[in-house]
Amino acid sequence: MLKACIAGATGYTGLELIRLLLQHPDIEIAHITADANKGKRMSEVCPSMEGIFDRELVELTPDLARDCDVMFLALPHTAAMDKVPAFLEAGCKVVDLSADFRLRDPNVFEEWYKTPHVSPQWIEEAVYGLPELHREKIKIARLVANPGCYPTGAILALAPLMQCGWVDLDSLIADCKSGVSGAGRKLNASTQFCEANEGVSAYGLTTHRHTPEIEQELGALAGRPLRVVFAPHLMPMTRGILSTVYANLSEEVTPDQVQERYREFYRDEPFVRVLPAGKFADTRQVVRSNFCHIGIAHDSRTKRLIVTSAIDNLLKGASSQAVQNCNLMFDFPETRGLESAPVFP
Ligand SMILES: NC(=O)c1ccc[n+]([C@@H]2O[C@H](COP(=O)([O-])OP(=O)(O)OC[C@H]3O[C@@H](n4cnc5c(N)ncnc54)[C@H](OP(=O)(O)O)[C@@H]3O)[C@@H](O)[C@H]2O)c1
Structure with missing residues (x-):
């Protein structure tokens, strides 16, 4: 089983990642992190997880990568761009749901996000995670920049x-x-x-x-x-x-x-x-x-x-697209864990 960390697990996209990975036959959740809510149990922050997944929320630190194969980063933009190099150097693959590695030009990033990029050396390696356009590159990527919604x-x-x-x-x-x-x-x-x-x-x-x-x-x-x-x-x-x-x-x-x-x-x-x-x-x-x-x-x-x-902005626009990318990065069938039909009405 692949071991995953979900950073930002109490947010809307983090919660969707938990729900999706709990149904994924090849991935288990090793860690979940939060910021203000660290130290709490998941059900305290998200009662929908009561009796389903009630792990403790921990702080996001570089050592979490040691016992994980993949880090899903569902954090506000700029919150993790300084930590991504350590995760990669620990041998972990990263799917970043924020905007930090989406723009190829660090000057364009600075212009629109009003802050310099702190890990520009990794931008070139990042692959824009839209499988319909970049499937072959995603398959061999260590760092995938999941697209915006x-x-x-x-x-x-x-x-x-x-x-x-x-x-x-x-x-x-x-x-x-x-x-x-x-x-x-x-x-x-x-x-x-x-x-x-x-x-x-x-x-x-x-x-x-x-x-x-x-x-x-x-x-x-x-x-x-x-x-x-x-x-x-x-x-x-x-x-x-x-x-x-x-x-x-x-x-x-x-x-x-x-x-x-x-x-x-x-x-x-x-x-x-x-x-x-x-x-x-x-x-x-x-x-x-x-x-x-x-x-x-x-x-x-x-x-x-x-x-x-x-x-769905939280799914194809964020978390299920992140799982689709992870499936490609680890050579699982691309649709694994994602086949369910839309919910209507
Ligand atoms: N919402 C969407 O439709 C959508 C779609 C595509 C992409 N995205 C992107 O995905 C990322 C997450 O979005 P979201 O909507 O899930 O956000 P959110 O609901 O606001 O959740 C943010 C999560 O990050 C944690 N966090 C906040 N600041 C942190 C920090 N400095 N260090 C570590 N953890 C921190 C929060 O923990 P606490 O609960 O402890 O505060 C929470 O778990 C963003 O970059 C967003 O732009 C979102």
Whole structure:
């Protein structure tokens, strides 16, 4: 059995990791860590774990890596980038759910995260953990930078268009709506019930930190730098991200050709479903699963493609994608422990 440490186990993504690994036949949880909650038992902080998994929460220290094969880091950004080298040097593999190793250029990291990177020598080795784009590199990686939730949805919606020459690559817009759990469990005024319920608000326009991540991955696919207008919104729902992306058509292309392009691009993907023509993505059809649904509209009147994608931000946008990456890193079947259908209603 593979031994795993879940760092940040009391947070929303950490809790999902516990739930997923408890059902995984090849991975056992060796340690769980917390910060303010260290020293408590899991059920004190998360009553849902009462009688199921009630281990003590310990402090995250480098020596935890000694008896683990893999560290899942579900910590706020910058909280673990100084510790990652010690985990790797101890022979442990790392799946980091934070943003610390996602951006290839440490200057871009500093620009958007307002702090210098403290382990820049490891950025080059890190692999961006979107299996649909980087599967072969993930298989041999020691350090996987698990993608952000919005980038997962937006990149999967746009990726098939980056190399076909059908769209104007300078016209990309990603209009994305997230459930409130995207902000994590920590207290935050804008995610309190009275502030988030019964309303929809845009936030972080032109400044959201997921912007350079989306541009980095789509630019790499396109073979040239590009910019994306990214508009995040907070929705009064607990989970899910709906991304609606727009691109101007620069070539004559039929709806059938576009539909076929997406089907071909994702033909062998176990977790991406391209919906039949005329059907659009809906978060209710994917939540509590690792699936991503994609639905395409071809607007010949305005010469635009409108593509919708839906994911669960805590799963395909975070923890189940982390397990998918871990499966690849340790040569398990990629879908192991992740096959369950979405929960509907
Ligand atoms: N939420 C999402 O939808 C989502 C999606 C994709 C990626 N992510 C990323 O995943 C990471 C975790 O997100 P989350 O939503 O699960 O956050 P969260 O609910 O706020 O949980 C954070 C966890 O980290 C621990 N922690 C906080 N500060 C720490 C420190 N300085 N050192 C060690 N541990 C510390 C907390 O422990 P205590 O309970 O003791 O405070 C808690 O267990 C973040 O980087 C986030 O950006 C989140």
